[in-house]
Amino acid sequence: MGSDSNTPQQFTEQASEIQAQMVTVEIEGKPFQVPAGVTLMKAMWYAGKEVLRGAGCLGGFCGACATYYRTKDDPKVKTCLACSMAVEDGMSFSFMPAFPARKAIYDLTELKDPKQDLFELYPEAPLCRNCNACTEACPQKIDVREGVWKAVFGDFKAVSDMFMDCVMCGMCAPVCIADIAPNLVAVYASRAQGVHFTEKPKGLATRIKKIADGDYQEDWDRILQLSDEELQNTTASIT
Amino acid sequence: MDITAQQNLVHQTRDARRAIDFPKLSPAERDALIKKYHPDHRGHAYRPIKFGPNAGDSTVKEVATLLEGDSSIPADFNLTPEYSVDVLVVGGGGAGCAAALHAHAAGSNVLLATKLRLGDSNSVMAQGGMQIAVGPDDSPVQHFLDTLKGGHMKNDHDLLKVMVEEGPSIGQWLLELGVLFDRQSDGNLHVKKGGGSSKARLLTCSDYTGLEIMRVLKDEVLNQKVPLLEFGAVVELLSDGKGTCTGAVLQDLDNKRHVVVAAKSVILATGGIGRLHIQGFPTSNHYGATGDALVLAYRMGVPLVQIDTFQYHPSGGVYPEQLVGALVTEGIRSEGGHLVNAKGDRFVNELDTRDVVSSSIIKECEEGRGVRTAAGRSGVWLDTPLLDVAHGPGTLDKHFPAMVRQYERYQVDIRKDPVLIYPTLHYQNGGVKIDVTGETPAPNLFVAGEASGGLHGRNRLMGNSLLDLMVFGKRAGQTAAERAKSLPQGALTLDHVAKFREEAKRHHVSSGLNSPMVLPAYTRQV
Ligand SMILES: Cc1cc2nc3c(=O)[nH]c(=O)nc-3n(C[C@H](O)[C@H](O)[C@H](O)COP(=O)(O)OP(=O)(O)OC[C@H]3O[C@@H](n4cnc5c(N)ncnc54)[C@H](O)[C@@H]3O)c2cc1C
Ligand code: SF4
Ligand code: SF4
Ligand code: FES
Numbered sequence: 233m234g235s236d237s238n239t240p241q242q243f244t245e246q247a248s249e250i251q252a253q254m255v256t257v258e259i260e261g262k263p264f265q266v267p268a269g270v271t272l273m274k275a276m277w278y279a280g281k282e283v284l285r286g287a288g289c290l291g292g293f294c295g296a297c298a299t300y301y302r303t304k305d306d307p308k309v310k311t312c313l314a315c316s317m318a319v320e321d322g323m324s325f326s327f328m329p330a331f332p333a334r335k336a337i338y339d340l341t342e343l344k345d346p347k348q349d350l351f352e353l354y355p356e357a358p359l360c361r362n363c364n365a366c367t368e369a370c371p372q373k374i375d376v377r378e379g380v381w382k383a384v385f386g387d388f389k390a391v392s393d394m395f396m397d398c399v400m401c402g403m404c405a406p407v408c409i410a411d412i413a414p415n416l417v418a419v420y421a422s423r424a425q426g427v428h429f430t431e432k433p434k435g436l437a438t439r440i441k442k443i444a445d446g447d448y449q450e451d452w453d454r455i456l457q458l459s460d461e462e463l464q465n466t467t468a469s470i471t
Numbered sequence: 472m473d474i475t476a477q478q479n480l481v482h483q484t485r486d487a488r489r490a491i492d493f494p495k496l497s498p499a500e501r502d503a504l505i506k507k508y509h510p511d512h513r514g515h516a517y518r519p520i521k522f523g524p525n526a527g528d529s530t531v532k533e534v535a536t537l538l539e540g541d542s543s544i545p546a547d548f549n550l551t552p553e554y555s556v557d558v559l560v561v562g563g564g565g566a567g568c569a570a571a572l573h574a575h576a577a578g579s580n581v582l583l584a585t586k587l588r589l590g591d592s593n594s595v596m597a598q599g600g601m602q603i604a605v606g607p608d609d610s611p612v613q614h615f616l617d618t619l620k621g622g623h624m625k626n627d628h629d630l631l632k633v634m635v636e637e638g639p640s641i642g643q644w645l646l647e648l649g650v651l652f653d654r655q656s657d658g659n660l661h662v663k664k665g666g667g668s669s670k671a672r673l674l675t676c677s678d679y680t681g682l683e684i685m686r687v688l689k690d691e692v693l694n695q696k697v698p699l700l701e702f703g704a705v706v707e708l709l710s711d712g713k714g715t716c717t718g719a720v721l722q723d724l725d726n727k728r729h730v731v732v733a734a735k736s737v738i739l740a741t742g743g744i745g746r747l748h749i750q751g752f753p754t755s756n757h758y759g760a761t762g763d764a765l766v767l768a769y770r771m772g773v774p775l776v777q778i779d780t781f782q783y784h785p786s787g788g789v790y791p792e793q794l795v796g797a798l799v800t801e802g803i804r805s806e807g808g809h810l811v812n813a814k815g816d817r818f819v820n821e822l823d824t825r826d827v828v829s830s831s832i833i834k835e836c837e838e839g840r841g842v843r844t845a846a847g848r849s850g851v852w853l854d855t856p857l858l859d860v861a862h863g864p865g866t867l868d869k870h871f872p873a874m875v876r877q878y879e880r881y882q883v884d885i886r887k888d889p890v891l892i893y894p895t896l897h898y899q900n901g902g903v904k905i906d907v908t909g910e911t912p913a914p915n916l917f918v919a920g921e922a923s924g925g926l927h928g929r930n931r932l933m934g935n936s937l938l939d940l941m942v943f944g945k946r947a948g949q950t951a952a953e954r955a956k957s958l959p960q961g962a963l964t965l966d967h968v969a970k971f972r973e974e975a976k977r978h979h980v981s982s983g984l985n986s987p988m989v990l991p992a993y994t995r996q997v
Contacts, residue, residue, distance in 0.1 A: 332535070435606070
């Protein structure tokens with residue numbers, strides 16, 4: 233593998249050599265022929281477009297490539313991550329532009345009652361009108377609407393579980409008729425859950441204290457004066 | 472042959488395979504396997520670097536060419552600074568965010584510049600977890616020894632000792648910021664066993680460890696109002712003419728304008744090299760992983776260490792085509808998933824170190840026991856359904872939701888069918904030389920995270936990178952902040968660039984190539 237693809241340029245084009253079959257897609261309203269089966273991101277490059285805003289991790293984790301798309305003859309506009317979705321013939325798509333959602337500023341350690349403080353930081357959160365547009369917009373299939381209500385009702389644990397998959401693409405925010413940015417509410421609730429409502433692990437505290445007290449010093453003294461060969465034998469024997 | 476037919480063999484052989492314990496290789500066998508099959512040992516892919524601090528050292532051609540490349544900044548460039556700060560942090564991944572937060576907390580005036588958006592990085596993709604010796608049967612010393620073994624004894628002992636000893640307090644810091652690590656029923660941190668480790672030591676947030684850490688760090692950077700310059704790529708460093716770093720030149724990628732930053736210290740946290748597609752390998756890395764810090768530091772006269780060794784992660788996607796190179800989490804193997812060749816046989820202990828496992832996969836494929844896809848690629852099976860069989864239905868859903876989703880998008884159900892994998896370019900084992908504070912031999916130039924070298928030896932152990940980022944991001948940030956209190960801002964010159972250009976001329980290097988690369992050239996010339 234790889235000997236035929238020695239530059240990044242060739243690497244992205246590889247898909248086109250392998251899959252000769254082409255499909256027509258519409259990118260920002262304009263038709264382009266691209267190889268069947270490539271990701272929307274690769275289709276952009278294939279179409280000759282420079283991608284700056286819109287590409288990040290390229291692995292489905294950062295949300296930079298939030299995209300609106302529609303399949304042939306279907307009026308429904310859906311959302312996806314362009315780095316993690318394959319093109320089909322007749323598909324039409326555009327990147328989502330950056331959306332100016334408001335993020336509240338807070339110092340988590342100073343909050344006295346995070347569940348109540350939510351209403352000051354995000355006063356729009358309880359105004360959710362249950363339209364479910366956010367849930368439908370989420371490419372990670374999170375029940376976003378439910379999450380907003382869980383946050384409002386103070387079930388921060390549930391919020392943190394539900395939004396563990398959230399890639400912060402922000403696609404749930406522009407659709408909200410109550411001007412809520414559900415992902416930002418969720419980050420707040422999840423962090424508050426960690427800082428205020430989660431047990432402190434005792435084992436960790438013990439380990440930190442032991443290190444501070446020099447409990448491992450003897451081991452270090454013994455290990456660090458070993459020759460490389462002796463170390464090799466020590467490590468080989470501890471599998 | 473059609474993929475489904477080949478998958479059946481994996482189902483048929485599962486029970487028989489489960490009955491066998493596959494032994495780990497002896498040190499001698501490991502060495503022999505690696506020498507024969509690991510890409511680090513393909514001589515024709517390497518060449519000596521022609522000049523500069525590592526003149527004569529061998530590295531892969533892709534890296535050598537960039538190191539010898541020319542700066543895009545002309546000699547007569549106007550160096551009037553637009554920003555003047557205590558600490559310039561370059562890179563918005565884990566190391567950069569940690570450095571910025573700690574420098575800010577220590578009272579510094581910080582600017583965080585990053586090539587894409589804050590958080591668009593390798594860090595956000597880390598799934599497997601973060602190694603911290605917290606278990607009652609574990610210790611920092613044990614962590615040290617495991618890492619040394621993984622790194623073929625070539626790790627810098629001082630860097631490594633610092634990392635393992637500060638691990639637990641880093642865990643504490645992240646918990647205090649609200650990172651939700653998985654817990655045991657008694658409230659203690661849940662630890663998983665990772666490849667090459669003698670003890671269960673991986674802290675996880677299901678299979679979204681990097682995402683969870685980065686969501687929290689990003690949120691905190693915003694809460695702390697650390698000044699940010701997104702889509703701001705550093706393209707050159709500045710020096711006082713005597714080898715001390717005094718700032719940098721950035722390019723605003725939105726409008727191509729150059730921005731000069733005067734800084735008492737610069738912390739490069741620009742991550743790895745995957746997008747250089749070394750030896751033509753696909754990669755698991757983010758869009759901006761183009762090794763920029765290597766180039767920038769090298770031109771300042773800073774040596775690189777172990778820059779001839781790279782990590783090819785054993786499990787990169789092979790099929791479907793959209794997932795080529797994408798990382799398939801190591802967690803599957805940690806939880807007992809088998810690797811299976813086209814004959815239905817296991818061929819390596821799946822929990823051996825990455826270089827061993829990758830070499831053995833390459834061996835299977837080169838010796839004709841790989842599985843071919845219609846697109847002409849080859850790989851071996853990773854038996855994912857085995858996890859649900861062994862640990863009960865729902866195991867994959869519960870512990871690997873990200874991976875279930877990753878494949879579901881392309882109509883592949885990993886609960887029912889195994890997936891095809893082949894090594895993918897994943898990590899730069901070496902990097903810029905640093906000391907225990909993250910400082911390079913060029914005063915006031917710090918490097919933290921994947922861009923730095925020495926800590927991991929010749930093969931990084933799974934989960935050690937996330938810890939590396941946090942420990943050395945913190946140390947660099949705090950040291951730079953402390954120093955800024957008494958340090959005057961030095962003069963801004965491009966003298967080191969002029970010197971480098973003379974060297975290039977003397978060695979007849981005139982490729983005309985500008986470096987750093989900043990972004991890979993994926994756009995087709997139409
Ligand atoms: C898919 C994947 C899974 C992984 N899983 C694990 C795991 O489970 N456990 C583990 O320990 N490690 C894991 N690793 C490795 C680990 O994630 C990385 O080594 C680590 O995140 C690197 O962090 P960093 O902060 O050094 O760099 P990054 O997180 O890559 O951040 C670098 C930042 O610098 C920016 N940048 C680059 N060049 C410039 C420039 N010239 N100017 C300005 N900004 C620039 C980038 O855009 C980016 O924001 C994984 C890596 C990958 C790719
Ligand atoms: S919850 Fe919102 S930000 Fe998070 S993944 Fe879903 S749409 Fe994107
Ligand atoms: S889009 Fe807004 S109003 Fe509608 S359900 Fe979601 S949070 Fe509520
Ligand atoms: S580029 Fe990060 S999710 Fe697509």
